[in-house]
Amino acid sequence: MESWLEVGKLDEIPRLGARVVRTLHGDVAVFRAGDDQVFALDDRCPHKGGPLSQGIVYGHSVACPLHNWCIELNSGCAVAPDQGQARSHPVKVEDGVVYLQLAGARAAR
């Protein structure tokens, strides 16, 4: 049984924005797209480790604030021809509350 962590209300994340969840394994960025879908990625760009949570969100993508790499929110993959992937974490919204599963913590068990 996977454990879902309650991390906050959907309203606390700005639309077309992101918030950070601080974990023992580093920051996780939780994004809220224009259509209110949420996504969670490690807060590190696969390029030079830029904090993706600080980027501009559009569609289901985020532009890294350091060098403008474009990262897909659902997979964490860089858009071609850039290569690399930020780890993604399962995330869901129920009754306006955001729940997160930490992929790294699960793997560590």
Add this chain to the structure above:
Amino acid sequence: MSKEKLVLIGNGMAGVRTLEELLELAPERYEISVFGAEPYGNYNRILLSPVLAGEKTINDIMLNDEQWYRDNQITLHKGKKVVEVNRARRQVIAEDGTVAPYDRLLLATGSNPFIIPVPGHELSGVVSFRDIQDVNAMLTASRQQRRAVVIGGGLLGLEAANGLLKQGMEVSVVHLLDTLMERQLDQPAAMLLKSSLEQRGLKFLMGAQTAAIIGDDRVRGVRFKDGSEVEADLVVMAVGIRPNAELAKKIVLHCERGVLVNATMQTYDPRVYAVGECVQHRGTSYGLVAPLFEQAKVCANHLAGFGYSRYRGSVTSTKLKVTGIDLFSAGNYVGGEGCEDIVYKDPGHGVYKKLVLKDNKIEGAVLYGDTVDGAWYFQLMRDGTDVSDIRAGLLFGQAHLGDSGHGGQNAVAMMADSAEICGCNGVCKGAIVKAITEKGLFTLDDVRAHTKASASCGSCTGLVEQLLANTVGDYSASPKEKPMCGCTDHTHEKVRKVIGEQHLTSIRAVMDFCEWRSADGCAKCRPALNYYLIAAWPNEVQDDYQSRFINERAHANIQKDGTYSVVPRIWGGVTTPAELRAIAEVADKYKVPTVKITGGQRIDLLGVKKEDLPRMWGDLNRAGFVSGHAYGKSLRTVKTCVGSEWCRFGTQDSTGLGIKIEKMTWGSWTPHKFKIAVSGCPRNCAEATIKDYGVVCVDSGYELHVGGNGGIKVRVTDLLCKVQTEEEVMEYCGAFMQVYREEAQYLERTAPWIERVGLSYVKQRVVEDAAGRRELYKRFLESQQLAQVDPWAERAEHGVDRHEFVPLKQVAQ
């Protein structure tokens, strides 16, 4: 549901490029098959000349090998010539009886070499210069035979002649006219070209009209109208190409010289599209790669069902692909009624440059020997830039326009492979050339995407364009009307106009009105739209926080490790011991790792954690500081020298004036960062002549300078005018900033803006039109009333945007 069927006839560059573009846009839409008469995959026809010259091999110039077709599930019928198309049944029929049904048909049958129908033109040993077979025939002949005659002294003929010469043959070029490459060159340039080709060993027979090719079963020579003869073992006919519309005519599509197409690349049968050299669009057929690729892009857009792209014809430039000969030609290089020529001639150094101007715009250019500025002239020409302000230095090139630094580093062809082209991303020449040849790149955007060269600051764009031109052969840059971004076809100007005219006050409204193609724009257009809205309707528009770059959201500069820097405003660079003590205390309290004096006479506190920012700002606020906006597309600093208060040379109170200006201008958002300086005398210690707005005090008043830039390309300011009073300095400053704010494109500094619109225009708005200047100044001050709110205080004291600075949650996992 089964997929629609798309059949491509013609396995060449234009057709396959269309497929590539289509696969990007709608990879699943069609089941695709391709018929090609040649038994190869798709290769780069432009590079046949270097193959003939022995500088490249056939493998070097393959664009899509057979694996590519398999990978994309495309059926390739190679070596199969299509002989019939049944348009009623929608079937393509090949010579060997293969039948392929289609829903959409794409014709890309290319062109045929024109063979002069003189007696003997069918003899063995007479070849054209068009495909791999021709090149192989020439290479074989060069090993066994000695004497070659090339008929045609145009681009293709000279490249063929040069190749054969390199293969060790004795080569004579026969040309009907007295000047070589008369479609691209005027007489002086053609003379220089002829003499340098003669030095390499080519012989020329000018003004010679071919009457017959002589020989029995094999060619022996060429006879001319005047009865003279020349011996030859190989004759290459390179007198031009004709669109190959044979099949189109046979299946009764409307043709003239080529297949007629409209702006969506459709023929008179709407199910049948056509691209490439077989096409005639608005009376013109193109034989260069850039227009063909523009057509391919448009065609793919319609095949994919998007339906918004239009082909409007192309402006082309050419370059001779003969190693060691630099030649560039574009547009109307001859001149004529209402045109003026500017000419630079140095035959001793083998340099000739000519620009043809009409109504102060470049109509055409011929460059020989020094082609470094070809891409620049071509851009000015395409953009229709008014060059009257830069006319005096125009022929000396872009490097003499006032910008040096990276701009001065040129002549890319001479550079070593290890020379760094893109200083931001560390990309060297060899890597770019390799990517262009191996990945088959043709556009600046392609190179940016694959190598990152010129993808950051853009200062090496000119060099990359030169590399493309040198490597690919002919190259034309993107079309004149650049859309804002991939989300729209509208230009920056168009969007701004609509915002004003339709009174649009939100990003959503602009996107809806202009029919944006993406739901919420992209990282390129949203910040621009947000700025345009704020600049147009400062009283009404709600700043769209999520459309601002992080620095303007966090009111601090993000650093490479994700920390931030804090720069308090120090008015005019003048501070006090108490202020310095306060900064020192804040630095200690928050354990700031680096404290640095900036170039703008302020103090930078680097390495601050994001969550510490609001408290730190609160402490700074209490000591009397406000945000220095060191992070924004906004007024940065007003740099000053000490001026008449202390300096023995000072003529005016430059420090006091600088502070006044800063108090007036701080907090304003601008298209890009905006820097000001005030120097107290012409010694100019505040370096005012490389700022966006620079004031140099003189004994009799104040010189006002604009459009300077100390960045990527150093650009010295232009002198706007001289005024008598401080009040005028303030008024002109506000007015200049306001025109810039209202009219420049987002992310365009004042320097390129002024080069684009011309200094005369800026003078007219700010200096000559006194009533207009007062209006601008008034609008500037009005918008400042709302803009001069300290963003630090809002966040430190009033909890604005609190979510930005604290984590959503902290978990013990």
